[in-house]
Amino acid sequence: MDLWLALAKGVFLRFVLAVTILGLLRHVALSLAALWVAIRRAPAQSLDLRQIFGETLAWLFPIRRLHRNRFGYSLASFLFHVGVLFTSLFLVNHIDILRDQFGIGWYAIPKGILDLLAVVTIIAGSSLLLFRIYASSSRQLSQLSDYGLLVLILGIFWSGFLAGRPGNPIPYAWLMLFHTLSGAALLLVIPYSKIAHCVLFPLIRLGSAVGWRLAPLAGGKVVQRLHGPEGRQI
Amino acid sequence: MISNWREWTKTILWGVVLAGGAAAVMRFAFGLGVTTGLDDATPWGLWIALKLGFVALSGGGFTLAALVYVFRLESYRPLVRRAILLALLGYGSFIVSLIFDLGLPWHIYMPILHWQHHSVMFEIAWCVVLYFSVLVLEFSPVVLEHPFFQNAVLQKALHLLHKTTPVWVIAGIVLSTLHQSSLGALFLMAPHRVHPLWYSAWIPVQFFISAISAGVMFLLLEVYLAERWFNNEARLDLMQKLAQIGKFTLGLYLIMRVGDLLWRGVLPSALDGSWQSVLFAAEILLGGVLPIVLLSLPAIRQHKETLITSAALVVGGVLSQRMALSMFTLWRPAEQPYTPALAEVLIAFAIPAAAALLYLFAMENLAVREGSTQAPRIHEALSHPQWGAYQDHSLWGVITQRSLLAVFVVALAVVLLPNQNNAMATLPKQPVQAGRGWEKLILDGNRASYQVNFAHAEHQERLDCQVCHHLNIPQDDASGCWQCHSDFSQPTTIFEHGLHQRTLQGNASCENCHAGAHNRHTAIDCQECHASTEQGERVSTFTLEAPGYVQAMHGVCLECHQRESQARGRADLAVCSTCHFIPQPAPEGQARLNQE
Numbered sequence: 001m002d003l004w005l006a007l008a009k010g011v012f013l014r015f016v017l018a019v020t021i022l023g024l025l026r027h028v029a030l031s032l033a034a035l036w037v038a039i040r041r042a043p044a045q046s047l048d049l050r051q052i053f054g055e056t057l058a059w060l061f062p063i064r065r066l067h068r069n070r071f072g073y074s075l076a077s078f079l080f081h082v083g084v085l086f087t088s089l090f091l092v093n094h095i096d097i098l099r100d101q102f103g104i105g106w107y108a109i110p111k112g113i114l115d116l117l118a119v120v121t122i123i124a125g126s127s128l129l130l131f132r133i134y135a136s137s138s139r140q141l142s143q144l145s146d147y148g149l150l151v152l153i154l155g156i157f158w159s160g161f162l163a164g165r166p167g168n169p170i171p172y173a174w175l176m177l178f179h180t181l182s183g184a185a186l187l188l189v190i191p192y193s194k195i196a197h198c199v200l201f202p203l204i205r206l207g208s209a210v211g212w213r214l215a216p217l218a219g220g221k222v223v224q225r226l227h228g229p230e231g232r233q234i
Numbered sequence: 235m236i237s238n239w240r241e242w243t244k245t246i247l248w249g250v251v252l253a254g255g256a257a258a259v260m261r262f263a264f265g266l267g268v269t270t271g272l273d274d275a276t277p278w279g280l281w282i283a284l285k286l287g288f289v290a291l292s293g294g295g296f297t298l299a300a301l302v303y304v305f306r307l308e309s310y311r312p313l314v315r316r317a318i319l320l321a322l323l324g325y326g327s328f329i330v331s332l333i334f335d336l337g338l339p340w341h342i343y344m345p346i347l348h349w350q351h352h353s354v355m356f357e358i359a360w361c362v363v364l365y366f367s368v369l370v371l372e373f374s375p376v377v378l379e380h381p382f383f384q385n386a387v388l389q390k391a392l393h394l395l396h397k398t399t400p401v402w403v404i405a406g407i408v409l410s411t412l413h414q415s416s417l418g419a420l421f422l423m424a425p426h427r428v429h430p431l432w433y434s435a436w437i438p439v440q441f442f443i444s445a446i447s448a449g450v451m452f453l454l455l456e457v458y459l460a461e462r463w464f465n466n467e468a469r470l471d472l473m474q475k476l477a478q479i480g481k482f483t484l485g486l487y488l489i490m491r492v493g494d495l496l497w498r499g500v501l502p503s504a505l506d507g508s509w510q511s512v513l514f515a516a517e518i519l520l521g522g523v524l525p526i527v528l529l530s531l532p533a534i535r536q537h538k539e540t541l542i543t544s545a546a547l548v549v550g551g552v553l554s555q556r557m558a559l560s561m562f563t564l565w566r567p568a569e570q571p572y573t574p575a576l577a578e579v580l581i582a583f584a585i586p587a588a589a590a591l592l593y594l595f596a597m598e599n600l601a602v603r604e605g606s607t608q609a610p611r612i613h614e615a616l617s618h619p620q621w622g623a624y625q626d627h628s629l630w631g632v633i634t635q636r637s638l639l640a641v642f643v644v645a646l647a648v649v650l651l652p653n654q655n656n657a658m659a660t661l662p663k664q665p666v667q668a669g670r671g672w673e674k675l676i677l678d679g680n681r682a683s684y685q686v687n688f689a690h691a692e693h694q695e696r697l698d699c700q701v702c703h704h705l706n707i708p709q710d711d712a713s714g715c716w717q718c719h720s721d722f723s724q725p726t727t728i729f730e731h732g733l734h735q736r737t738l739q740g741n742a743s744c745e746n747c748h749a750g751a752h753n754r755h756t757a758i759d760c761q762e763c764h765a766s767t768e769q770g771e772r773v774s775t776f777t778l779e780a781p782g783y784v785q786a787m788h789g790v791c792l793e794c795h796q797r798e799s800q801a802r803g804r805a806d807l808a809v810c811s812t813c814h815f816i817p818q819p820a821p822e823g824q825a826r827l828n829q830e
Contacts, residue, residue, distance in 0.1 A: 011649055014648060014649050015645050015646065015648065015649040018644065018645035018648040018649070019641060019642065019645040022640070022641040022644055022645060023641045026637045026638070026640070026641055029637070030633070030634065030637065033633075092753050092755060093752075093753045096753065096754060096755075111753075163752070164752045166741055166742060166743075166744035166745050166752075167741055167742055168741055169741075170741075171740060171741065172735065172740070172741050172744070173732065173735075191641075
C-alpha cells in the first residue's frame, strides 16, 4: 500500500499536474487566438476593455449580485468556489507534495481554518448537488458530467477530511490512496471539462463582447452549431 | 480531423519533435551527466554518430551542384534544388545536434574567435559555418521567389544571388570537400580507440567518397518518396542516373576500404567470429557488394522499387560505417559500457523529425520540385472572410489536435525524463561499504580506491560528536554515516510510516506522533520515543529520506572546510586532494609488482 501511495503521490501526480497545467495553457492560447481572429473579422473592432475588465471583476467577486436570483444557490456556489480554491492551494500537505515533486511552494493557511472551510465546502457542494437534482430548470440543463464532477469533488473533500481525523474507521492509507487518485482524476479532467473556467473566466466577458461585434447572421450560425444544419427557432 | 496518411505522418513527426523538445529542456536544465549515458570514458555517443550520418547524407548537395554548375550537365538540373535543400537540412541538423552535445553550448562561437590552427575541430567548425552559410545563400533564391517576398529590395537581392551563384557553388564544393574529409580525420587522432576493421590512414578520403555515394543514393530515395507524397510519378531516367553515380563511387570506396585492410594485413580479423566481424561483414556485403551487384543488372535498373531498395542498402551501409566508427566499436573500458539514455534517444530522433517537417513545409510551399508552384495555404486560411469558416478550416483542426498531442507528449516526458529531484535516482544503486578503522577512519564507500583517510580522533577533539553523528538508529549511540546514507548516490528511505502505523494500532495512534494536524511538520522528533537517536542540530525538521552517501559526506565536510579555509586563509583546506587520494602500494610491494 505504501508503494502505491508513493507512486500516486509521485510519478502519477507529476504526470497529471503536467497535463493539467499544459492543458489549461493550451486552452488559454487557443481561446486567445480564436478571439484575436474574431476581432479581426468583426466589422466593429473597438472594444471597451475597461468595461469588460470591470464586468469580469464583478463576476469574480459577486457580492452585490448574490441576492438577485436564487440567493441560496448563488451563496452555496460562491462558498463552494472559495472552499475548493483555498483548501486545494493552501493546505500544507499539498504544498509539501509540490515541493517534493517540483521544488516549488508557498505559504500555507493554518490547518484549523482549512478544516472549517472543508466542512463549509462539503455542505455547499452537497447543497449544489441537491439544487441541481430538485430544481426542474437546473435538472433540464444538466448533463451527466455536471453531476459526476460534483460527486467527484465531494468525494475528494470527504476522503481528505476523514484522513486527517484520527480514529475514523477507514484505514489511513486507503483513504489517502482514494483521495490522491480521485484528486488526480479531477486534475486530469479540468482542462477538458467545464472546470476549465478556472483559467478561462477572464476571457468569458471578452468573448461575449467580441461576439456582439460579429457580422449579422452570426446568430444563425450559432443556432446551426447548436442544433444541427436544420436549425431551430428560438 | 486527421484525414489521411500524410497528416498522420506529420502528426507522428510532431509528437517526436515535442518529446525531444521536452528532453532538450531537461538536457539544458540539468546537464549532460544527468540526462545522457555519456561520461568521461564515453564522451562520444549517439549524437556524434548521428551527426556524422547527417553530414554523409548531405553529400548530394555539393555533388549535384558540381554536376550542374561546374560540369554543365543540364539533365541533373531538376534535382539541384532538392539536393541543396537536403544538404541545408542535413547541415542544420548537424549544428543543432552539436549544440546539445557541447558541454558549454553557449561557447559554440569560440572556434571562430579563437583560432587554433593545429586543431582538426577548428577546421571542422569553420567549414561547417561557412558551408552552412553558403547553403543558405544557395537556397535563398527558392525562398525569395515565393509571392510573400515580392518586394523591390528582396527582388534585387534575388537578382544578385542569381548572378553570383557560381561563386557560392564553387565555395560550397571546396568547403564540403574539406569538411567531409576532416570529419574522418578526427579518427586519425585516436587510432588506439578505433577498431582495426574500421581504422584506416585513408579515413578522410573514405569519408569524402562514401559521402558522395550516400548523398546521391539518399537523393534518389527522396525523389521517389517525395513524388509519391505529391501523387506524382518519379522520373526513372533521373533515378537511373543517380544510381549510376552512387554505384561508381560506392565501388571506389569499397576498393579503398577493403584494399587498405588487405594491405595492412587486418582483413583476416574479419573472420574471427566476433560481433565486430559480423557487423563489418554485414556492412560490406549488404551495404556495399550487394547494391553494386544489383545495380549492375539491367533488369534491376528498370524498376523504381528495386532502385530504391539498392539505394536504401547503400545509405544503410554508409550510416553503419559512421555509427560503428564513432559509437559501436569505439574502445571504452569494459566496466563502463555505454547505453544511450532516454533523453539522448528522444533528442536524437527529434532532430531528424524536425528536419523532415521543415522539408515537408518547404516542399509544399516553395518551388523546390520540378514544375511545382507555391501554395500559400496559410494566407488562404487567415484571410478567409468568415469566422465560422476559419474554425472549420483544416489548419484550425490541425492546430487544435497537435496542441493536444503536445500536452500529453510533454507531460509524459516530464514523468519519464530525469529532473532535479530524481537526478540521482538515474545513477545505479550501489550499497555503501562501512568505513574501516577508528582513529584514522578509512572512508571508501564504493571501494573505488578514491578514498578519504579521515582523522577521526583529531576531529573528535575539535568538534562535538553530534556534528557528524546527527541521528542515531534506535538503540545505538554513534551510528555510522553509511547506516542511513546507505546508497552511494541515491537517497534512501529511513522512516517507514506504514510500519509505525501498523505497530501502533492504526488511525487511533496518529496523535501519538502528530501534534494536531496530520503532516510531516507536526511529527514529533524520533528521540521522543527512541531516546538513543539523539537528534543533532543538523536535522532540524523530520525527513523521510537520507541523501545519498556522497551528497551527505560532502554536505557535512565541505561546509566546515570551506569556512575554515576562508577564516585561516588556507586555500588548500577546501580542495579535493586535501581529503581524497588514491592509495599507492608500499615501496616494497611496488617493487615486487614490478618484478612480477
